[in-house]
Amino acid sequence: MQPINHVAGRAIPFGRKNVDTDVIIPAHWLKTITREGLGQGAFEAVKKEPGNVFTDPEFADAPILIAGDNFGCGSSREHAAWALLDMGVTCVIAPSFSDIFSGNAFKNGILTVALPQEAIDRLMEVAKTDPIDIDLETQTVTTPFQDRFTFDIDAFRKHCLENGLDEVGLTMAQGDAISAHEAKAKADLPFLVRTPATVN
Amino acid sequence: MTTNPRTLYQKIWDAHVVDTRDDGTCLIYIDRHIVHEVTSPQAFEGLRVAGRKVRRPDLTIAVPDHNLPTTARKDAQGNILPIADPQSATQLAALRQNAPEFGIRYIDATDREQGIVHVVGPEQGFSLPGATIVCGDSHTACHGGIGALAFGIGTTEVEHVLATQTLLLKQSKTMEVRVEGQLGAGVTPKDVILHIIGVIGTAGGTGYVMEYRGNVFEEMSIEGRLTVCNMSIEGGARAGLVAPDQRTFDYVQGRPYAPTGEDWDKAVAWWKSLATDEGASFDKSVSIRAEDIQPTVTWGTSPEDVAGIGGVVPAPEDFADASKRDAVKVSLDYMGLTPGTKLTDIEVENIFIGSCTNSRIEDIRAAAEVLKGRKKADNVKWAIVVPGSGLVKEQAEAEGLDKIITDAGLEWREPGCSACLAMNPDKVPPGERCASTSNRNFTGRQGPGSRTHLMSPAMAAAAAVTGKLTDVRELVG
Ligand code: SF4
Numbered sequence: 001m002q003p004i005n006h007v008a009g010r011a012i013p014f015g016r017k018n019v020d021t022d023v024i025i026p027a028h029w030l031k032t033i034t035r036e037g038l039g040q041g042a043f044e045a046v047k048k049e050p051g052n053v054f055t056d057p058e059f060a061d062a063p064i065l066i067a068g069d070n071f072g073c074g075s076s077r078e079h080a081a082w083a084l085l086d087m088g089v090t091c092v093i094a095p096s097f098s099d100i101f102s103g104n105a106f107k108n109g110i111l112t113v114a115l116p117q118e119a120i121d122r123l124m125e126v127a128k129t130d131p132i133d134i135d136l137e138t139q140t141v142t143t144p145f146q147d148r149f150t151f152d153i154d155a156f157r158k159h160c161l162e163n164g165l166d167e168v169g170l171t172m173a174q175g176d177a178i179s180a181h182e183a184k185a186k187a188d189l190p191f192l193v194r195t196p197a198t199v200n
Numbered sequence: 201m202t203t204n205p206r207t208l209y210q211k212i213w214d215a216h217v218v219d220t221r222d223d224g225t226c227l228i229y230i231d232r233h234i235v236h237e238v239t240s241p242q243a244f245e246g247l248r249v250a251g252r253k254v255r256r257p258d259l260t261i262a263v264p265d266h267n268l269p270t271t272a273r274k275d276a277q278g279n280i281l282p283i284a285d286p287q288s289a290t291q292l293a294a295l296r297q298n299a300p301e302f303g304i305r306y307i308d309a310t311d312r313e314q315g316i317v318h319v320v321g322p323e324q325g326f327s328l329p330g331a332t333i334v335c336g337d338s339h340t341a342c343h344g345g346i347g348a349l350a351f352g353i354g355t356t357e358v359e360h361v362l363a364t365q366t367l368l369l370k371q372s373k374t375m376e377v378r379v380e381g382q383l384g385a386g387v388t389p390k391d392v393i394l395h396i397i398g399v400i401g402t403a404g405g406t407g408y409v410m411e412y413r414g415n416v417f418e419e420m421s422i423e424g425r426l427t428v429c430n431m432s433i434e435g436g437a438r439a440g441l442v443a444p445d446q447r448t449f450d451y452v453q454g455r456p457y458a459p460t461g462e463d464w465d466k467a468v469a470w471w472k473s474l475a476t477d478e479g480a481s482f483d484k485s486v487s488i489r490a491e492d493i494q495p496t497v498t499w500g501t502s503p504e505d506v507a508g509i510g511g512v513v514p515a516p517e518d519f520a521d522a523s524k525r526d527a528v529k530v531s532l533d534y535m536g537l538t539p540g541t542k543l544t545d546i547e548v549e550n551i552f553i554g555s556c557t558n559s560r561i562e563d564i565r566a567a568a569e570v571l572k573g574r575k576k577a578d579n580v581k582w583a584i585v586v587p588g589s590g591l592v593k594e595q596a597e598a599e600g601l602d603k604i605i606t607d608a609g610l611e612w613r614e615p616g617c618s619a620c621l622a623m624n625p626d627k628v629p630p631g632e633r634c635a636s637t638s639n640r641n642f643t644g645r646q647g648p649g650s651r652t653h654l655m656s657p658a659m660a661a662a663a664a665v666t667g668k669l670t671d672v673r674e675l676v677g
Contacts (some may be wrong), residue, residue: 017523018402018502022642028622031267031287033241045644055351064474069523070403073436075621076338076356078239087267097405099438100338107356113242154370155223167356167495168252174219174227176394178255178366181218181229191459191467192231197258197305 001109003164005133007091011064013127014046015120019067020074025083038079054092063130066123067094071112072101081108091134093141095120106157107167113141119149136162153187175180205477207374208443209409212349216305216332218366226246228369229629231331232316233361235304238293238623239336243359244298255365257303261326264292264309265316266337269625270586270613273310280310285303315589315615318342318556322426323589325455328445329444329471334361338433339556339639345426346452347444347474349409351355352433372438373483375408379416383489386673388566389424390558390656392416394496398506399483400486405437408484411476412442416490421526422451423562430557431478433640434503443475495542497669498641498654500531505641507543507669534643535651536631543669546653550585550634551576552611552646553665555620555658558637559588561595565655568601569634570661570675576609577667585627586618610664622647633662 029041047054065084071082081104084092091111099190102112113134115123120140124130124142133142134156141149160167171178185193206214219227223397240262247254254260268287272281283289290308299306307313313320317335321327321343329347334340340350357367377396397404409431417425425442432440444575449468452458461465492509505675506623507514513532516525516539532539535547553559553567564587576583587593593615596602603613620638621627622645628634630649638645655668662670 011434018527018644020645026648027621029463030238030623031285031291033290034240034245045643045648052354057254070406071392073402076352076354077240078242079354081323086338093468100352104354104356107354118386125676154225156221167368168250168360168363169489171360171366172252174364177219178229178364181216183267183367185229189330189466189470191328191463193256194459194463195326195457196633199258 001164001166002076004090004109004161005016005109005136007111009064009131010059010062011066011093011123011132012062013124013126014053014065014067015124017068018070018073021072021077021080022074024072025077026079029083030077030079033134035082036086036200038083039088042083042087060089063088064134065089065092066120066127067092068120069095071097072096076100078104078108081105081110081126084110106161109161109164111136111161112153115149115151122147160166205480207294207463207476207480207482208347208411208441209349209374210473212330212332213328215373225368225370225500227366228332229332230361230367231259232321232326233260234326234329234335235260235295235299235358236317236337237291237336239263239355240268240298240358241291241294242355243362244294244302246359247302252363254302254304254362257452260362261307262295262299262304263307263314263317264295264532266307266617266621266623267291268616270584270616270618273614283430285625288650291612312590312594315558315592316659318430318560319559319588319592321454322346322500323591325452325458328452328458329355329448330474339430341437341439342426342430342434342461344429344432344439345422345439346448347442347471349439349441351439359626372409373407375405375410375437375484375486376482377410377412378413378485379490380416381416383416383490386495386658386676387493388575388656388658389420389427391493391496393428394498394503394506394654395493396488397431397435397503399433399488400498402434402502402504403436404533405432405435408437410437410440411482412440417442418445421562422447423560423588427557431503440661444471463491476581481510482527495656495672496661497659498529498652499535499543501534501641501643501655502527502531503639503641504543505531509530509543509669512544513537513539513541513543517518544671546633547579547667548581548635548653548663548669549579549581550628550631550632551580551660552619552634552636552638553660554586554588554618555638556588557639559586559592560658561592563637564596565600567657568604569662569674570658570665571608571610572604574608574665576664580664580668584613584618585610585611587615592599619646621645622650635660663666
């Protein structure tokens with residue numbers, strides 16, 4: 001996973017509310033067995049709308065996406081995060097995110113920034129013509145026009161994002177605690193940790 | 201030891217905490233993991249690349265469902281038929297190879313136990329009350345119907361669970377959804393959950409785990425509870441739960457993976473202790489009168505766009521919120537509907553009875569009851585009934601339900617996700633409508649340009665017979 005400290009550049013001023021994961025990446029793109037190449041299918045239906053921001057050369061390769069409330073709702077497909085990464089987006093700014101999407105984004109090294117609607121409105125305005133800057137260390141979003149918005153982020157998530165840490169490896173280091181839980185469950189609630197396929 | 205009164209959710213949570221971090225994130229043990237072909241290939245790829253093993257293959261099963269065509273899987277000679285779509289074939293082949301390679305039981309497309317992940321889990325007794333259950337599909341919430349804490353996860357989490365049998369989670373807030381009173385005739389669990397989503401909205405449960413309480417759920421069958429919990433995600437909640445009770449124990453007992461002997465007794469004793477304590481508090485409560493629930497359908501492209509079948513298509517101006525008004529405009533345009541149209545005047549060309557929401561034996565029975573002795577309307581071009589598993593299919597056939605269905609002019613298919621999502625050959629053509637028992641009416645969900653109306657199996661069967669959205673109470677009384 002790529003460490004992420006600072007994201008700066010143009011932001012795609014999408015702004016739409018309730019963007020579900022079917023919109024981010026339609027189901028027929030889910031038949032892959034690897035993580036690459038999904039950027040092509042990202043926002044496929046929106047890209048067909050005249051004047052949309054995704055085919056506007058102005059925003060080609062923009063690392064930031066601005067959206068409305070409840071971004072990433074709907075299906076849990078992680079392909080939504082992979083599709084964003086594949087199109088070069090490493091930060092999404094919106095008033096709110098679906099739980100599953102923000103989890104998936106985080107696990108793939110995408111920073112999700114939740115800001116109040118007024119801040120989003122302002123950033124949408126700026127994004128049309130100018131770049132935006134997100135600093136994870138200070139948890140701030142700034143523009144060339146002295147705008148400055150601070151955002152909250154979970155301390156653990158921040159640490160992992162900044163250091164590009166892989167969660168599986170982090171958890172495997174806690175193998176002893178997991179074994180201890182299994183041993184206790186085997187004594188107290190054996191049916192939970194045993195199936196007919198369990199050997200001992 | 202005295203403890204504070206706790207909710208069902210808190211009790212299950214507490215029993216699964218491996219470790220708690222300073223910021224409140226917990227490492228939670230996962231008791232059961234179901235893997236399917238779409239969200240797992242990249243997870244297995246990740247393990248292989250890192251040289252990691254599956255920690256507890258015995259707590260994991262793998263079954264294909266999303267991509268499988270629901271047409272015959274073998275020819276007349278018993279030879280397995282190839283999958284036409286090359287990408288689906290690749291994913292299915294990957295699961296068939298990955299599962300045994302990592303020591304996981306693989307149920308093949310041609311096995312009688314095969315079916316939709318959320319039908320197979322409870323049916324096999326693999327999903328248990330009080331267990332933590334995950335699967336790479338957001339409708340995993342379904343298993344909450346037997347009192348399990350179950351939720352959908354993404355592929356990176358699938359990899360995390362495979363490698364560590366745990367997940368990093370933050371405790372959710374709790375929400376009580378109480379439905380009390382007497383459900384009217386023709387009002388099914390699907391109507392109950394559609395109505396609830398209409399009341400709370402698709403974001404109403406965001407950040408919460410819902411517990412469904414009240415006499416309506418207590419008196420509901422386990423299959424009905426599975427239907428309700430299934431759509432918790434459409435109400436924004438990651439999981440939904442119904443407290444396990446005697447009905448639950450009776451349902452679980454004797455299933456292939458269910459505990460036996462001494463383990464069973466221990467299990468029941470613990471399950472009985474899980475119900476929310478008197479005096480435990482919820483972060484949010486919603487109360488609904490059962491009498492207010494009608495046979496319900498959706499008219500828009502969000503699961504909250506619901507109305508009783510006696511109603512009309514609303515106008516954007518009917519909504520107070522400006523952004524909802526805009527959404528309704530877009531949605532009515534997509535759905536090709538004019539405000540004020542009576543719902544029962546909307547014609548449908550396609551019928552889909554199936555999906556993990558409504559493909560269990562009770563659902564098939566409910567559809568067959570309406571179809572019995574009737575014929576599909578001429579304007580209905582495509583009508584399929586897709587059982588949730590091979591065992592549901594066998595049971596339905598033993599009861600002669602397949603015959604009733606085919607006599608009425610509907611197709612009886614092989615188990616799978618089918619037209620719930622446009623990933624396999626079962627799709628609704630652009631611009632056409634479908635009366636569907638699935639869980640999502642999003643734009644394009646059943647195929648590009650498809651127009652979905654969600655409803656119960658009985659209502660979908662009624663629509664098949666009349667060719668229009670129909671109040672099922674007019675057909676069976
Ligand atoms: S039937 Fe639909 S919702 Fe259920 S598991 Fe399959 S795709 Fe997911």
